[in-house]
Amino acid sequence: MGYEGRDRERWVAEDPAQKRADRDDFARDRARVVHSSALRRLAAKTQVLAPGHDDFVRNRLTHSLEVAQIGREFGAALGCDADVVDTACLSHDLGHPPFGHNGETVLDEIASDIGGFEGNAQTLRLLTRLEAKRAHADGRPAGLNLTRASLDASTKYPWARGEGPHGTRKFGVYPSDRPVFDWIREGARPGVRCLEAEVMDWSDDVAYSVHDVEDAIASGWLDPRVLHSRDLAAVLDVAGRTYAPDLGADALGAALERLLASGAVPTAYDGSRSDLAMLKDMTSRLIGHFVLVVEQATRERHGPGTLCRYGADLVVPDGTRAECAVLKAVANHFVMTTDERLAVMSQQREVVRALVEAFAAAPDERLDVAFRADHDAAVDDGERLRVVVDQVASLTDVRALALHTRWCR
Structure with missing residues (x-):
């Protein structure tokens, strides 16, 4: 059965009255995401460190707000229409389960026989099915009922599992959500993202690469003096293996040298207000640099005037991409893969596995009412498992731990 969207074409309107109507629709899209329960739940979901670990560090909600601030101005x-980009940025992490990518890995293993699990595919499912705002005429849920343009901009990976480029494990749609995906992508070339989605994706990369390093320094996981020691072979190895395998060690090493030579990275940090100010200055300077370089490169290729939808693609120079990859690797090496964090992550994975089993064992008693209705309507074991996965993915870190304590100990 097809998907009946609220708007029709929404590519680039030429008629002034239609442009005004589009802008009103896009502003309503943003408002619907802002008021969604899925966005609120991000306040209690892991970004890098668990919520409550430190009063300074970011959670998924504050990260999403910062991505939206960057993306709105950049787009x-x-x-680009600022509300379309804002909506995409606010939405980009809605599908993340408890414990971030760690929980995502477990749910993907559990759901391997029914299409897997991917946070971005789950975002599409939330926006078009699971979040309660509107229903189709036949009673099927329509999620937040956003416009085609906003949904397309929120689609970071416009392909199904196994259909992406370069063997990527990322994907943006489950088989059961293919009708709405096909409606969103009608008229677009397969696998090609609109400019607004590219702006959202780069804004996300910029935000978390810089902010994760800021959080690591502020929370004591990383002494900035280490970054100036020039003994960072392990960081460069992580950058090459995990974030930019196509760029090579020399390019990544040169990127690290440029970052340190810029003067943006503090040479020490003691938690004082003056050092906090220097740390925030680092963040502002690096974000400004990453956004400006990409804006200029994109303009050099496509020229002046309005760039939006499928009229242009974002140009990220390799050197800038290398700098961003190095910052991601710094947080990965000094925070995410320490022995302490790996032990915590192992416990979190067990919590997610146990919760899937607990919900599946007693769905009538344990599923939330909305998911219980989905479970009752499921026609086979695969659909029932997908409902359980939807339920677990919706949980905050805090509620996941509380339910695990209640049911699994």
């Missing part, structure tokens, strides 16, 4: 500078 508008190129000519």
Whole structure:
């Protein structure tokens, strides 16, 4: 059965009255995401460290707000509709389960026979099915009922599992959500993202690469003096293996040298207000640098004027991508893969596995009411498992731990 969207084409309107109507629709899209329960739940979901671990570090909600702030201004500078980009940025992490990518890995293993699990595919499912706002005429849920343009901009990986480029494990749609995906992508070339989605993706990369390093320094996981020691072979190895395998060790090493030579990275940190100010200055300077370089490169290729939808693609120079990859690797090496964090992550994976088993064992008693209705309507074991996965993915870290304590100990 097809998907009946709220708007029709929504590519680039030429008629002034239609443009105004589009802008009103896009503003309503943003409001619907802002008021969604899925966005609120991000306040209690892991970004890098668990919520409550430190009063300074970010959670998924504050990260999403910061991505939206970057993306809105960046997209508008190129000519994109600011509300479309804002909606995409606010939505980009809605599908993340408890414990972030750690929980995502477990759910993907559990759901391997029914199409897997991927946070971005789950985001599409939330926006078009699971979040309660509107229903189709026949009673099927329509999620937040966003416009085609906003949904397309929120689609970071516009392909199904196994259909992406370069053997990537990322994907943006489950088999059961294919009708709405096909409606969103009608008229677009397979696998090609609109400019707004590319702006959202780069804004996300910029935000978390810089902010994760800021959080690591502020929370005591990383002494910035180490970054100036020039003994960072392990960091460069992580950058090459995990974030930019196509760039090579020399390019990544040069990127690290440029970052340190810029003067943006503090040489020490003691938690004082003056050092906090220097740390925030680092964040502002690096974000400004990453956004400006990409804006200029995109303009050099596509020229002046309005750039939006499928009229242009974002240009990220290799050197800038290398710098971003190095910052991601710093947080990975000094925070995410320490022995302490690996032990915590192992416990978190066991919590997710146990919760799937607990919900599946007693769905009538344990599933939330909305998911219970989905479970009752499921026609086979695969659909029932997908409902259980939807339920577990919706949980905050806090509720996941509380339910695990109640049912699994």
